[in-house]
Amino acid sequence: MSRSAPKGLPWPPKDSPPARGFRGDGEGGTGKRIPRPGGVRRGDRARPPEAALLRTSGLVKVYRADGVSVEAVRGVDIEVAIGEFVAIMGPSGSGKSTLLHVLGGLEPATSGEIWLRGQRVDGLSTAGWAILRRRHVGFVFQFFNLLSNMTVADNVELPALLAGATARQARKRREELLAELGLADKAGAAPARLSGGEQQRVALARALANEPSLLLADEPTGNLDSSNTRDVLRLLRRAHDRGQAILMVTHDARVASLADRVINLFDGMVADDAAIVPGPRGVNGVRDVLELRG
Amino acid sequence: MRQPLLALLAKEPAHGYELKLALEQIFGQAYPSPNIGQVYVTLKRLEQDGLVCSQDVAQTTRPNKRVYELTPAGREALRAWVDEPIDGPRIRDEFFIKLVLAPMAGLADRMALMNSQRRHYLSLMRRLTELQADADSADTAARLLIEGAILHLQADLDWLERCQEELV
Numbered sequence: 001m002s003r004s005a006p007k008g009l010p011w012p013p014k015d016s017p018p019a020r021g022f023r024g025d026g027e028g029g030t031g032k033r034i035p036r037p038g039g040v041r042r043g044d045r046a047r048p049p050e051a052a053l054l055r056t057s058g059l060v061k062v063y064r065a066d067g068v069s070v071e072a073v074r075g076v077d078i079e080v081a082i083g084e085f086v087a088i089m090g091p092s093g094s095g096k097s098t099l100l101h102v103l104g105g106l107e108p109a110t111s112g113e114i115w116l117r118g119q120r121v122d123g124l125s126t127a128g129w130a131i132l133r134r135r136h137v138g139f140v141f142q143f144f145n146l147l148s149n150m151t152v153a154d155n156v157e158l159p160a161l162l163a164g165a166t167a168r169q170a171r172k173r174r175e176e177l178l179a180e181l182g183l184a185d186k187a188g189a190a191p192a193r194l195s196g197g198e199q200q201r202v203a204l205a206r207a208l209a210n211e212p213s214l215l216l217a218d219e220p221t222g223n224l225d226s227s228n229t230r231d232v233l234r235l236l237r238r239a240h241d242r243g244q245a246i247l248m249v250t251h252d253a254r255v256a257s258l259a260d261r262v263i264n265l266f267d268g269m270v271a272d273d274a275a276i277v278p279g280p281r282g283v284n285g286v287r288d289v290l291e292l293r294g
Numbered sequence: 295m296r297q298p299l300l301a302l303l304a305k306e307p308a309h310g311y312e313l314k315l316a317l318e319q320i321f322g323q324a325y326p327s328p329n330i331g332q333v334y335v336t337l338k339r340l341e342q343d344g345l346v347c348s349q350d351v352a353q354t355t356r357p358n359k360r361v362y363e364l365t366p367a368g369r370e371a372l373r374a375w376v377d378e379p380i381d382g383p384r385i386r387d388e389f390f391i392k393l394v395l396a397p398m399a400g401l402a403d404r405m406a407l408m409n410s411q412r413r414h415y416l417s418l419m420r421r422l423t424e425l426q427a428d429a430d431s432a433d434t435a436a437r438l439l440i441e442g443a444i445l446h447l448q449a450d451l452d453w454l455e456r457c458q459e460e461l462v
Contacts (some may be wrong), residue, residue, distance in 0.1 A: 226441075257416050258420070264412065274409070
């Protein structure tokens with residue numbers, strides 16, 4: 001597995017949203033299967049099914065501090081298909097955010113496997129993860145995490161530049177995204193001058209800058225009022241319609257109910273994993289809502 | 295529908311059909327469409343109870359109409375209704391009874407019960423969010439009622455999570 005800098009990578013990534021099959025990352029796009037990252041034993045039995053964008057097997061995350069270890073994620077097997085929208089729910093402390101961070105390579109897994117786009121990624125170095133994220137994984141957090149000393153425009157252009165776009169390409173993409181999110185007039189502003197809802201939209205623009213095939217979102221509406229929540233949801237749905245997969249941790253059942261599937265995490269394990277069946281029979285109009293709670 | 299009729303009559307005297315139209319207009323599609331017969335029956339009962347009084351008003355081209363008016367006793371009853379807070383929801387949740395009893399009887403395990411209940415709530419939630427998206431933005435009553443139902447459902451889901459934490 002190459003750990004080289006992303007120089008000379010095609011931008012935007014040509015295979016995003018990904019075609020069926022896979023291509024190694026950072027290998028010049030030969031279209032050939034790239035061997036699993038260094039340090040991973042050979043002869044892994046399970047090859048991921050091609051439709052799975054993301055798959056984990058026996059994923060474990062243990063935090064150790066001062067001789068105490070906490071098992072935050074205890075053997076999670078999940079799968080996200082290409083273009084699928086999956087919500088992760090569960091009580092506080094059930095390991096939701098930890099799982100998301102491990103899946104995005106923000107923290108290393110203790111054991112188990114993570115496969116992304118047909119490639120085993122759990123053994124990647126920090127730099128390897130950074131490259132992977134730049135091109136294939138977008139991240140949105142509850143508290144936006146924008147770079148406060150850069151303008152809105154620079155925040156959104158940065159990921160494209162890092163992924164090898166020219167300044168012109170990055171600028172064009174940024175203009176499109178900000179216009180789509182209704183923020184064209186805020187391009188020159190500092191993030192701190194924006195409302196929470198606006199900052200989250202900028203964070204979304206940044207996450208979507210490289211058209212990642214997977215968007216990881218950790219409570220993206222957790223800090224927003226209901227009208228901003230609606231805006232952010234509309235944008236997420238649009239990304240979903242474009243074929244981007246979304247894996248989102250949320251407490252908000254309204255948000256979760258829009259997903260194709262909801263995974264319930266409990267005590268670091270998957271307690272339930274089921275598609276949402278749209279609307280039970282019998283709720284057809286507002287009058288039925290009165291009956292519903294009567 | 296006693297109180298809604300009293301409230302409308304507190305504004306101005308009206309006949310039955312006007313009251314039906316007013317309810318429809320104010321609550322939009324949210325109010326269970328009032329049946330005109332039901333309006334007349336309710337008005338008659340209110341009159342028997344002394345809360346409204348009525349008189350026939352002659353019309354030139356149509357039959358007489360009966361116009362209703364609030365009495366002082368009616369105004370007092372209305373005042374009492376307005377002043378009294380409405381009870382909050384009570385948890386007499388059939389699901390909870392299942393959750394406690396079914397495992398004891400060896401019929402189901404709690405996690406499975408909670409999972410199936412959560413799935414049901416989430417599909418209801420999906421339906422409500424769709425209704426909300428479809429609701430006419432001018433129909434304030436409908437939008438608020440849907441939002442209320444959504445918030446209740448969110449509370450049910452949060453409560454389910456609490457049950458999960460305590461009971462599993």
